[in-house]
Amino acid sequence: MTAGDRARDLGLYDLVEPAYSRYQGRMWRRAGCPTPAPSAVKRQVLRSVAREYGLRALIETGTYKADTVRALRKDFDRIVSVELSPELHARALRRTRHQANAELVLGDSALVLTGIVGTLDRPGLFWLDAHYSGGRTSLGDAISPIEAEIDAILSAAVGGHVVVIDDAREFHDSERSGYPAAEAIYSAAHQHGYRVSEEHDAFHLLPG
Numbered sequence: 108m109t110a111g112d113r114a115r116d117l118g119l120y121d122l123v124e125p126a127y128s129r130y131q132g133r134m135w136r137r138a139g140c141p142t143p144a145p146s147a148v149k150r151q152v153l154r155s156v157a158r159e160y161g162l163r164a165l166i167e168t169g170t171y172k173a174d175t176v177r178a179l180r181k182d183f184d185r186i187v188s189v190e191l192s193p194e195l196h197a198r199a200l201r202r203t204r205h206q207a208n209a210e211l212v213l214g215d216s217a218l219v220l221t222g223i224v225g226t227l228d229r230p231g232l233f234w235l236d237a238h239y240s241g242g243r244t245s246l247g248d249a250i251s252p253i254e255a256e257i258d259a260i261l262s263a264a265v266g267g268h269v270v271v272i273d274d275a276r277e278f279h280d281s282e283r284s285g286y287p288a289a290e291a292i293y294s295a296a297h298q299h300g301y302r303v304s305e306e307h308d309a310f311h312l313l314p315g
């Protein structure tokens with residue numbers, strides 16, 4: 108177990124996270140905003156998209172260490188996060204055991220997302236970040252289940268969801284990375300009448 112993991116288990120990471128995030132953001136801007144942006148900047152983007160569209164539910168794919176579930180706990184009424192690795196899921200469950208608005212799901216997001224989307228009675232914000240990234244992370248049937256995820260969200264009975272997809276650079280370099288090509292994201296979004304923009308290494312799929 109790393110020192111960071113121990114700090115997460117003890118709740119110390121939650122205490123220092125706001126100050127650390129501000130520091131990360133400052134350093135990133137000072138360096139000229141290189142790609143990829145640090146996680147603090149990505150979470151700030153999620154906060155502002157949620158505010159702009161009035162979204163109170165966050166659905167994340169790829170829980171990992173539950174850092175986003177913890178950092179955004181005060182920004183949403185409901186946070187659902189899906190993780191494929193039983194080990195990471197169990198650790199995240201322990202870390203969020205006192206967080207009433209967190210629902211952690213063990214499974215492959217390509218398979219379980221349809222069921223989760225079906226529980227939403229109003230538009231939510233989706234943070235699609237499930238992918239294999241070495242170490243303790245899990246590999247599903249594909250490095251990134253993005254196509255099945257987009258289909259599950261944009262085919263749902265309730266419309267108007269907003270989707271933010273991390274790691275745009277990997278989709279733009281699919282031959283090297285093994286990710287689906289960026290064009291697949293654009294075409295899936297357009298099929299459902301969504302427009303796509305890109306900001307800080309993320310795709311934003313926006314209704315209408």
Ligand SMILES: C[S@@+](CC[C@H](N)C(=O)[O-])C[C@H]1O[C@@H](n2cnc3c(N)ncnc32)[C@H](O)[C@@H]1O
Pocket residue numbers: 146167168169170171172173174175189190191192195214215216217236237238239240243244245246247248250252
């Ligand atoms: C980059 S990490 C997620 C980081 C996290 N979203 C955050 O903001 O801190 C990617 C995670 O996705 C998980 N993963 C990989 N494939 C998955 C799948 N098909 N379904 C759900 N989780 C998956 C990996 O095990 C890993 O924990």
